[in-house]
Amino acid sequence: MKIASWNVNSIRARLDHVTAWLKERQPDVLLMQELKQTEFPALVFKELGYESVAVTQKAYNGVAILSRYPIETINTTLAGDEQDSHARFLEATIEGIRVVNIYLPNGNPVGTEKFAYKLAWMDRLHKEMTAWRKDGLPMVVGGDFNVIPEDIDCHKPASWIHDALFQPEPRGRYRALLDLGYTDAFRSLHPGEGGQFTFWDYFRQSFEHNRGIRIDHFLLSPDVADRLQSCVIDLGPRAQPKPSDHTPIVVELR
DNA sequence: ATGTCGCCTCATAGGCGA
Numbered sequence: 324m325k326i327a328s329w330n331v332n333s334i335r336a337r338l339d340h341v342t343a344w345l346k347e348r349q350p351d352v353l354l355m356q357e358l359k360q361t362e363f364p365a366l367v368f369k370e371l372g373y374e375s376v377a378v379t380q381k382a383y384n385g386v387a388i389l390s391r392y393p394i395e396t397i398n399t400t401l402a403g404d405e406q407d408s409h410a411r412f413l414e415a416t417i418e419g420i421r422v423v424n425i426y427l428p429n430g431n432p433v434g435t436e437k438f439a440y441k442l443a444w445m446d447r448l449h450k451e452m453t454a455w456r457k458d459g460l461p462m463v464v465g466g467d468f469n470v471i472p473e474d475i476d477c478h479k480p481a482s483w484i485h486d487a488l489f490q491p492e493p494r495g496r497y498r499a500l501l502d503l504g505y506t507d508a509f510r511s512l513h514p515g516e517g518g519q520f521t522f523w524d525y526f527r528q529s530f531e532h533n534r535g536i537r538i539d540h541f542l543l544s545p546d547v548a549d550r551l552q553s554c555v556i557d558l559g560p561r562a563q564p565k566p567s568d569h570t571p572i573v574v575e576l577r
Numbered sequence: 578a579t580g581t582c583g584c585c586t587c588a589t590a591g592g593c594g595a
Contacts, residue, residue, distance in 0.1 A: 332582075332583070332595085333582090333583055333584075335583090335584095336582090336583065336584095357583095357595085359583070359584060360584080381584090381585085382583090382584045382585055382593090382594090383584080383593095383594075429594075429595060431594085431595075437594095469595095524580080524581075524595095525580080525581035525582050525595095526579080526580035526581045526582085527579090527580055527581090529580095565582090567582095568581090568582075568595080
């Protein structure tokens with residue numbers, strides 16, 4: 324089973340990129356983030372053989388799951404804050420696996436209510452991920468985490484030192500998720516490997532110089548981690564004209 | 578501070594978020 328995650332930065336602007344990539348790579352499941360619009364082109368994906376569920380809002384955020392297998396939707400919001408209306412969370416069961424698609428808040432600038440929202444969101448996620456572990460569910464939690472886990476996950480720590488994605492608080496919270504027994508799919512198969520990124524700024528030719536960060540992740544529960552065959556960052560889409568600033572990450576399970 | 582995208586609107590320029 325091949326499961327991918329891709330922050331598309333507007334599904335309207337990226338629809339042709341996404342359909343072309345689906346045909347080329349044929350994932351069983353695709354998690355998308357930053358749809359950035361209310362309408363979701365479910366019919367387009369249906370014609371390609373993918374069922375879909377989307378949680379959207381106007382202009383911002385938005386997450387969707389595409390699947391060749393039936394999707395049973397479990398939750399469309401992250402528990403723990405009734406006031407939170409952001410479209411950032413989608414939990415479903417696919418082929419017996421609990422698949423969770425997250426678009427974790429960016430949190431910039433540091434020291435604002437946005438940063439506090441990010442930390443609170445991570446605390447809520449920690450609580451859910453604790454419960455899933457206790458329930459013993461086979462879990463795949465994927466998406467745009469907006470966290471640079473370690474120094475090797477960016478081209479140059481000095482240039483990210485003031486960024487919310489690099490602060491000790493979110494990084495500590497990310498580590499706390501791993502401490503629950505989840506495996507960072509990419510890092511577990513590529514220990515110590517630097518220069519492996521999923522996001523590059525649009526400006527200053529960051530992609531061409533590989534000045535990027537690794538912020539799109541898959542966290543796997545132990546039973547699913549045992550099934551992990553490969554985890555690959557597909558640079559192809561980021562090299563296309565008019566790309567998203569993120570590129571897909573793909574896990575393959577036995 | 579800046580760069581670049583994509584969204585939106587008291588819209589064809591500017592603000593916001595990333």
